[in-house]
Amino acid sequence: MISLSGVSKVYSTGVVEVRALHDINLSIAAGEFVAVTGPSGSGKSTLMNIIGCLDKPTTGKYVLAERDVSRMTKDELALMRSGHLGFVFQSFNLLPRMTALRNVEQPLIYAGVSRRERRQLATMALDRVGLAERLYHRPNELSGGQNQRVALARALVNRPKVLLADEPTGNLDSKSSREVMEIFSELNREGVTILVVTHEEEVAAYAKRVIRFMDGEIVSDIWQEVRTR
């Protein structure tokens, strides 16, 4: 599903060159649940941006769903995001003026889904995360946990093959965190590939595979027993 070979990312800010990723070789198969950990500045966010087709590697090759992403144009990248990827952010990143339903409908607009089908799919996605009763609430009328579940519904409404989450529980209490992580686990059991960037042990415990970053390099890549309920 995901294959990076010799991927490096260098940011140049004037005179100083910052090497965010250094010669990463990484392969993630369909259906894996991967946690990416490491201190801040270790390159894990850069990795997520590249895997998420938001950024391009400086050198190296990235193949997603059998397509070489590394040389794609911006619009081709947008199509990859629309067709294969779902994002969950630490700060939810919902559109504040819109109801939960319309927030979840947004990705479908860019995927060219008809109005009626959009409504249907978005309602289903919200039902999936247990918010069938909250369709017409706006983000400021919902709790943090509920907002993150709306964001999850938005990420999965396009039926993405890969779900990318950057500190998805960073702004949540422990109960909400568990609820959100349970949904990730369920989705993974249904075959969705999941990548979670986290520094919380609790969260990493849900993953089958934990990759640890340090200074732009992978320092460990461990398969672990999945925590069961």
Add this chain to the structure above:
Amino acid sequence: MNLLENLLLALEGLWANKLRSMLTMLGIIIGVAAVIVVIALGAGGQAVILGELEGLGSNLIWVFPRQDSGHGSWDRLVTMDNGDIQAIEAQARYVKAVSPQISMQSTAKTVKDTKDISATGVGKDYREIRNVNIESGRFFSEYDFKEGNRVAVIGTDVAKSLFDSDRVVGEVFYLNGQQFTVVGVIEERKQGMGIVANDIGNDSVLIPYTAMQRMTGDYGFYLLFATAESSEVTLDAAKEIENILARRHGPNRFEVLSLEQTIDVVEEITSILTAVIAGIAGIALLVGGIGIMNIMLVSVTERTKEIGIRQAIGAKRRDLLYQFLIEALVLSLIGGLLGILVGAGLVKLLTILLELPSLISVSSILLALSFSFVVGMIFGVYPASKASKLDPIEALRYE
């Protein structure tokens, strides 16, 4: 990309910032309203002036002494005389009819009332030249002119104020002490605004010019009307009159004007005026457009995060370009529509106050709308393209 969805987004966005949207639209509203008002008033004013000019009579030519012929003094202006009338009647091939017009401030008196009026001495062709329709009675006869009979043809307002009876033909009144008999009444006319001087109206009192000359002892006159045989020869007829008068009085003593020339001049002047003022109003639209661009740039910056989110969930550059462009267009078109409403309201008010015909043309509305569309387009493209080119990672990181 989904147009309806974008329209909805734009309207929501504008509604969320009601005051700001309103202030942004104000420039467009004022510009469009100004364009509508200026064009409507220009057209209305032109219609009024032209209507009055055409009401003077068709293929009309008028002659008056040049201001400089008397070396600055009105008393010494060269005047025309009865000999000129006869010469024109005899010699001008393209002139169908000719008549002097002499005015005299006078007092009309009956048992019922005394009234200050301007009596007008006219020639025998005057009725034909100036389209004077007689409602009852008759116009003057050859005999009246020859003898200088003291007879009068009066307007309906004068008839009402001087006499009690509806049947005024045959009644007598005193004009500066001289007894006159009413022989005819002029058909009631819709009054113009009096922009054009020498108009025949409901307050006119016409008498044979020979009678007036006898009363005043002054045989010269300052104004002469003529009609050309047809509209094609109006200029030729004017030239003939000019030549005849030049022979009799010397060159360039008189101004000979035709209605056609005057209409052309009026049309030209009002069109130029309208264009100039509409151009100034257009500058208001331009300023409005700059306001839109300014606010759209602010909006793009404020919504950097939203742009990043949209990019993450699959928005292509074109999607974002359209979203912001449509928002700018909605802003300018709503402004345009409000401007049309405001402009139409102002025109309505002004036409009532100034008693002008209301002339809001469909073309001026279309012009205003298309102008505001173009303004929205031009000034919306740059902010929209800026939005579409944002880097997704930086946009997402923006707080």
